[in-house]
């Protein structure tokens with residue numbers, strides 16, 4: 001009954017016509033193609049006579065990673081224009097002058113994009129079923145991975161929405177969203193290595209806390225837990241540590257998910273606040 | 289109903305709205321007139337909660353607009369001067385989307401949508417995609433959208449601008465209907481004559497300041513208290529000029545060949561007394577006429593006068 005009207009409208013518009021179907025087909029095509037190539041490579045290079053659980057985990061890892069990268073590319077593209085696009089099309093004021101709260105607008109936009117991502121993830125299930133042929137990975141583990149995807153997608157999506165609110169142009173918002181994503185994935189690694197190299201020395205045996213924010217570290221830790229060997233086995237500096245990067249007894253991926261939740265909540269709150277023309281100005285005036 | 293007190297909006301050091309006050313009683317159609325850049329849009333956006341005022345107060349039925357913007361937005365229908373529409377949405381879907389924001393029930397939604405489409409004469413276009421509509425139709429659709437939650441106050445920012453004459457007439461027709469329905473409306477234009485026949489009140493704004501305001505008849509009175517007389521005589525122009533000069537109601541006397549032109553601050557009785565005085569002195573008056581002063585003239589005079597200062 002009380003479904004967000006923006007979400008309903010967005011779904012109606014986004015699912016209309018060939019675009020939505022086109023995105024799904026293209027996505028599955030890319031996913032299937034890359035998966036096939038990876039599997040082909042590994043089967044030709046490694047000569048093993050029997051089905052080997054190592055091969056299953058290799059295929060699973062490859063498939064899971066490809067899907068993660070695709071989601072990291074798609075989610076920002078779907079949200080970075082959400083608000084700035086309305087501004088560019090001059091429809092934003094018409095939305096803001098209604099009684100709809102800015103938080104509802106932001107959430108409606110985000111949920112609409114996330115529904116699209118969810119559709120892609122669900123559509124990828126048949127391709128994932130390949131790994132069940134070999135065994136070694138349970139349905140529960142795939143479900144866990146997909147839940148991780150959704151959390152990553154929501155976080156990437158709220159970064160997109162955030163820039164979409166704060167920047168006037170969609171192109172600028174898109175660039176900044178991918179830039180922030182690149183920072184979280186690559187930047188945090190560079191900073192960690194720089195810090196470790198300069199201040200701690202390369203034989204540093206701990207887990208560098210900044211890396212909790214890195215989605216790739218979270219991903220690696222999740223798969224590591226699923227395979228039964230911790231993230232420390234990767235052997236990279238900053239990821240070592242006798243406790244395997246556990247914080248309060250929690251795996252790095254759990255800590256990363258917690259970080260994502262906090263980041264998402266903050267970004268949504270900031271976006272809603274920025275979008276409210278009256279509120280922003282008033283606090284500024286009070287502060288002055 | 290709507291009360292604006294000492295409204296100020298500054299962009300940096302630039303004052304877009306400068307100490308503006310106005311009041312619109314229920315059922316009035318208030319025409320907000322001023323040249324481009326006068327501050328009309330800025331004022332309207334503040335009323336609709338789309339812009340924060342630097343200082344001053346806007347109250348709707350006594351409720352502060354800024355502090356209760358979510359509540360106020362249920363009572364105001366706003367039509368911006370420039371706006372876009374969503375592509376991939378049909379006319380009825382467009383209206384139903386905005387209706388759903390106000391939690392209007394499905395059955396009512398259909399009826400309201402139909403009624404509004406009827407009102408803005410878009411019933412035939414109900415299944416067309418909104419981005420395929422002409423400019424005038426989009427404008428009418430936007431007006432229907434502003435009415436979807438049956439607001440107490442309508443704020444229309446230059447609803448007829450950018451329309452061809454035919455679309456303009458259609459828009460005027462709709463606005464006249466709204467007036468008959470007893471809506472309270474604040475409507476802006478940079479052309480005074482466009483509003484004079486529609487509105488009950490007029491406020492002329494320039495450089496962010498209210499220059500003249502009042503009921504249309506008051507404004508008309510102001511126009512006619514500044515009449516311009518043109519007097520033509522067949523002879524004895526000098527004598528006539530002298531008589532006029534002595535009259536305290538006469539100002540800015542000018543002479544062109546056998547005719548005299550002057551500003552006159554007085555009633556119609558004063559005018560006939562002046563004529564009697566001229567004729568009484570034996571001046572052969574050929575014509576004694578008043579140059580047409582209309583709202584446009586006042587507007588030009590008022591805004592020009594401001595520029596000079």
Ligand SMILES: Nc1ncnc2c1ncn2[C@@H]1O[C@H](COP(=O)(O)OP(=O)(O)O)[C@@H](O)[C@H]1O
Pocket residue numbers: 299302303304322323324325326327328329330331
């Ligand atoms: N965002 C803004 N930043 C700076 N100046 C602005 C902004 N918006 C409007 N102005 C200025 O404020 C003045 C009033 O604008 P506006 O209210 O749009 O006038 P009108 O609607 O009467 O044509 C103009 O001089 C305009 O240049």
Ligand SMILES: [Mg+2]
Pocket residue numbers: 325328329330369445446
């Ligand atoms: Mg304007």
